[in-house]
Amino acid sequence: MPGESPSLGVQLVPVPAAAVGQRIDNFLLARLKGVPRSHIYRILRSGEVRVNKGRVRSDYRLRYGDLVRLPPLRLAEPRAPGLAPSALLRGLEAAILYEDERLLAIDKPAGLAVHGGSGLSFGLIEAMRQLRPGMELELVHRLDRDTSGCLLLAKRSSTLRDLHRLIRDQAIDKRYLALLTRPLSRAELTVDAPLLKNTLKSGERVVRVDQAEGKPSRTRLRRLQGYSGPRGNLELVEARLVTGRTHQIRVHAAHLGAPLAGDEKYGDELINQALRPLGLRRLFLHAAELSLQPAHLPGPLRLQAPLPPELQAVLARLEEMARKE
Numbered sequence: 610m611p612g613e614s615p616s617l618g619v620q621l622v623p624v625p626a627a628a629v630g631q632r633i634d635n636f637l638l639a640r641l642k643g644v645p646r647s648h649i650y651r652i653l654r655s656g657e658v659r660v661n662k663g664r665v666r667s668d669y670r671l672r673y674g675d676l677v678r679l680p681p682l683r684l685a686e687p688r689a690p691g692l693a694p695s696a697l698l699r700g701l702e703a704a705i706l707y708e709d710e711r712l713l714a715i716d717k718p719a720g721l722a723v724h725g726g727s728g729l730s731f732g733l734i735e736a737m738r739q740l741r742p743g744m745e746l747e748l749v750h751r752l753d754r755d756t757s758g759c760l761l762l763a764k765r766s767s768t769l770r771d772l773h774r775l776i777r778d779q780a781i782d783k784r785y786l787a788l789l790t791r792p793l794s795r796a797e798l799t800v801d802a803p804l805l806k807n808t809l810k811s812g813e814r815v816v817r818v819d820q821a822e823g824k825p826s827r828t829r830l831r832r833l834q835g836y837s838g839p840r841g842n843l844e845l846v847e848a849r850l851v852t853g854r855t856h857q858i859r860v861h862a863a864h865l866g867a868p869l870a871g872d873e874k875y876g877d878e879l880i881n882q883a884l885r886p887l888g889l890r891r892l893f894l895h896a897a898e899l900s901l902q903p904a905h906l907p908g909p910l911r912l913q914a915p916l917p918p919e920l921q922a923v924l925a926r927l928e929e930m931a932r933k934e
Contacts, residue, residue: 620679624671626766630773633660633677634667644682650808652680668824670777691730697721698740701733706759706912711768711905713737713746716914719757719891723748737762750776750853755871758785758896758914771904776853782900783850785858786833786916788893788923790880791867792844793832800828800861804854815874816856818864827851828861836927839883843870843927847897858894869894887926888919895920 628636637649637658656664657680660671671677693701700718707714717723717733724732738746741764749761749772763769775781803823806816817823829849836843844867848858859875862868868876870884870893881889899912916924 618681622677622679624673624675624677626673628671629673630770630777631671632667633658633665633669633671636671636677637679641679641682647808691725691735693731693736693739697736701736702740706914707910709906711764712772712903713741713762713764714899714912715760715762717752717757717760717896719755719917722754723751723760733760734762749773752896753856753859753892753894755892756785756894756896757917757920759783759899759912760896761899768903768905772901775901775903779851780901782898783853783896784898785848785850786895786897786920787846787848787858787862788870788920789844789846789862789865789867790838790841790870790877791865792835792842793830793846793865793867796832798830799851800826800830800865802826802861802864804857804860806855814855816854816860818860824854825852826854826857826861828858836924837931838880838927839887839930840880845924859892884923887923887930889923891919893920893923 622640624636634649634653637644637653638646641649650667652658653665653667658665659678660669660675662678701715704716704718705713706716715733715737721736722732724734734746734748738744744764745766747763747766747769749763749769752758752760761772763772772781802818803820804816804826805819805823806814808814829851831847831849833845833847836845848862850857856875859869859872863872863875870876871881871889872892872894873881895914895916897914897916900909902909
């Protein structure tokens with residue numbers, strides 16, 4: 610009937626070579642355009658999605674020869690991705706940190722989601738495909754919408770598989786700059802707290818520490834500089850990801866009782882309000898450095914993204930406050 614959403618019956622999908630090593634949830638999100646994220650996780654939890662006739666968790670990584678069973682689904686009417694404005698495209702071109710024939714690294718701006726969906730007509734990956742038409746661009750990993758900094762994109766499926774292997778082997782050194790709303794108990798410490806991700810009916814992701822069911826998660830924190838803030842002492846730290854869970858740094862910081870400044874999901878609203886007059890209107894989390902050894906390069910690759918001007922300005926105002934005291 611005209612106007613009805615298209616529907617699909619049961620499908621048996623062989624895993625293509627390009628998807629080997631990919632998580633099943635990400636595979637489904639990419640394949641089932643128009644199906645709400647919350648519904649995809651529901652059919653995974655209920656066992657309606659099967660791999661080789663067996664149930665799998667959302668973090669199952671696809672293997673060569675896997676056969677994925679998809680239940681009957683009703684899709685939303687397909688929409689072409691929206692076009693990013695030319696001003697954003699110019700900014701993204703200027704933000705490219707590194708590029709060769711297989712790999713592209715960019716300094717993602719805060720406020721831009723890595724992909725469209727959930728009411729967004731486009732994200733960074735759609736905008737980059739506008740900038741590089743005809744290229745096989747895929748996200749290697751993700752950053753939260755409000756996090757800025759180093760982000761990798763692969764131009765070939767073989768490079769994507771290689772970089773996913775490095776991620777699984779914990780062979781990519783990821784370093785972030787974060788402003789904590791309370792000081793660390795010592796100059797360096799490791800947070801070793803398992804994390805469990807839940808997806809609400811709205812599709813919103815919420816992560817919490819769960820010693821019984823959480824996945825192993827480890828973050829190394831190192832004190833860089835302390836500041837006297839409007840509601841107590843703050844501390845700029847370097848955060849190194851040993852594992853790469855959703856919202857890991859944010860949840861681990863909150864677990865320590867020192868949530869990130871500007872974090873509206875896991876943070877301290879009173880402190881966030883007190884920091885707004887100093888210009889902090891975003892999450893103070895920046896992916897400052899990535900170090901890795903891609904298979905196609907003869908030597909290691911080190912990428913650095915400077916702290917954005919708006920975050921530098923917040924630190925400068927905190928230093929100015931200290932001088933006036």
